Amino acid sequence: MRAKPYSLFTQGFRTQGFRLKARYCLLLLIPYLATHALSMDFKGWYAEAISLAWVVGMAAFFVQFALGGRIRKGTLFTNIDWSMTRHKRVGKYLGYLFFLHPFLILAPSFAVSMDYGMTSLVSTLTAPAMLTGLIAWGLMLLFVLLAVYKQALPVRYETWHLLHLLGFSCVAILATLHVTSVGRHGQFQPGFNLLWWGLCSAAIALMLYNHLFKPLRLQRRPxxxxxxxxxxxxxxxxxxxxxxxxxxxxxxxxxxxxxxxxxxxxxxxxxxxxxxxxxxxxxxxxxxxxxxxxxxxxxxxxxxxxxxxxxxxGSMSLQDSDKADGILLVAGGAGIGPMLSLLRALAARQETRPVRLVYGNRSLDQMVMQDEIRGLEQQMADFRQLRVCSEESTASDIHTGVIDRVSLAQSLDTGRRENWEVYVCGPSAMIKAVRRHARALGIPESHIHYEQLAF
CATH class of the missing domain: 2.40.30.10 (Translation factors)
Incomplete structure (x- = not known):
């Protein structure tokens, strides 16, 4: 039975990605909503727009510590793929926002006249109270650039990681000092200051836990x-x-x-x-x-x-397939690891529903655990593997090329494909292609679960 025209739209709104984005955006808006709860005076639409951008930006900056903090509880952060990808992407936008912040603040002065704007600029740069903000601004730009171009830096990853943590911890403290001592809202709203210092303290505490207290625990249980x-x-x-x-x-x-x-x-x-x-x-x-x-x-x-x-x-779970008609596992190269774990778990519980594994590699000699997988084909009630190689192979059971719509369709049983669950792991480009092909074959996005090989 074909889905109703609106069903794929509503299913898209039920996908985990949408739910995570919605929760993330709502979390960032909490400090801004607090400004209205405290009846703050923004003095015009431009001041309110700047306040919105800055308050949401500061909230996003502190949430960065949680996104990269390997948190195992809390629905917003337990999907490490999503949170680490968001951490990297949002970090770049925060760099732009921090860079523009002083220019946006001074723009009304320059709109009056160039002389008035230059006078405001000089007084801002020379005011002792602005020192924390200027240092935070410079450090933020520096460490965002170091993060964006880390692959080109002639330093070990461990060195870069330590500098990354220490640098942004300094930015967090200096930016909080700035916004609570210089900002108009911080100067006159002790409750608002408490919010920023609470977020700053939580961010630094999470960093210390991950790199001091957690290693102490791990050291005792090797x-x-x-x-x-x-x-x-x-x-x-x-x-x-x-x-x-x-x-x-x-x-x-x-x-x-x-x-x-x-x-x-x-x-x-x-x-x-x-x-x-x-x-x-x-x-x-x-x-x-x-x-x-x-x-x-x-x-x-x-x-x-x-x-x-x-x-x-990781949030990938077989529980998502409890009501599925069939299960499709798709592995590209090193992505076979979690697919093997899922397959072994399905075999251990004597799964009787159709289970399919599409396993892609460059060449046949890169395929792992083939004896075990062939044994599972004999042991399990309805399991089979399709191997895909981009290089030509003399083996008769190899699909030559890449994992495409044809190879996926060959593995899926005809009928109610919309009731299948798909698990994917591999390079980002492969995951995007598999998601696109699976949707074209009638599988809703909400039934596709994936894990990337790099953050």
Whole structure:
């Protein structure tokens, strides 16, 4: 039965992305609504517009700490993919807003006359009370630029990360001092000052928790490395063992930050998807593709060494498929990790509904766990795999090319496709393409769940 014309529209409004955006925007508006609750005088539409931009911008700045803070509770922040993507995107816009702030404040003076504008500019730059604002303004621009161009910087990621944290913590304190001591609202509204200092304190406290108190806890409960083995020409399987008495329960499809440096305080940790399922505990395994300096040196790890695991994180869940007619798993390259976790969990509970795995790679020798997957095809009631390779292969069961609408349609049963749930993990471009093709095949956006391989 085809969906009614309005149903896809309403389903789009029920997607997790829309709900998260709506909650995020409402959260940012709370300080602005507080200005009206306190009956503040804005002295005209322009002053109110500037106040709106600045108050919402300051709120967004403090929320940045939570978006990047690996929070495991609270519906707005537990979707790490969404929150980290939002953190990066909003950070750029905040840079623009901070840059424009003094010019927008001084624009009315220049509108009167150039002489009056220059007099206002000089008095602003030389006023002792403006020092905190000027320093915050300069630091904000500097560290936003360092964040945008971090890939081009000749420094280690760990060094950049430390500077990023310290720099924006200084900006938070200086900007709060500025807005509560110089701003017209801050000078005359103690309640408003309390709001800003509360947000600032929460942001700094979250940063200290993540990089001081949490490492202290992780240091006391290290996992042990059982083995590291090559499972394809491009991939490794990292197998860890959970220490006795440590609560590490995870849902299939989640991920964790792995730190193999020898110290939980080292910032050299990396996010990887869990490939095992709950029944494998206390063993936890990861499929990791060689994609950079860290992953290129995985063979140097020694069995028995301490490994620190921060997690689990991620909102991907099989609970979303409880009422589905079928389940489609789509993995691109290193994205096979969480799909294996989901598949193993489905096999463990003896799933009888149709389950399909579309697994794409450049070449056949990059496919992992093929013996296990073929075994699951025999074991499970209705499961099959479609392998997709961009390079030509002599194997008869390979779909040559990329994961496209044809390969997805080949895996989906005809009939009520709108009642299937789709789980996707891989590069961003692949995820966008799969979402587009799945929608074209009749699967609502609200039934598509995905995890990106990079933030």
């Amino acid at each position: 996992f042990k490395l059982k083995s590291v083995a090559r499972v394809s020409t491009s991939d490794w399987q990292l197998t860890l063992e959970k220490p006795a008495g440590v609560d590490f329960d995870f849902a299939p499809g989640q991920f964790a930050w792995i730190n193999t440096s020898g110290s939980a305080f080292d910032m050299n940790d990396h996010p990887f998807s869990i490939a095992s399922c709950r029944k494998d505990l206390p063993v936890v395994s990861f499929i990791i593709r060689t994609l950079g300096d860290y992953t290129a040196n995985l063979d140097s790890l020694q069995p028995g060494q301490n490994v620190y695991l921060d997690g689990p994180y």
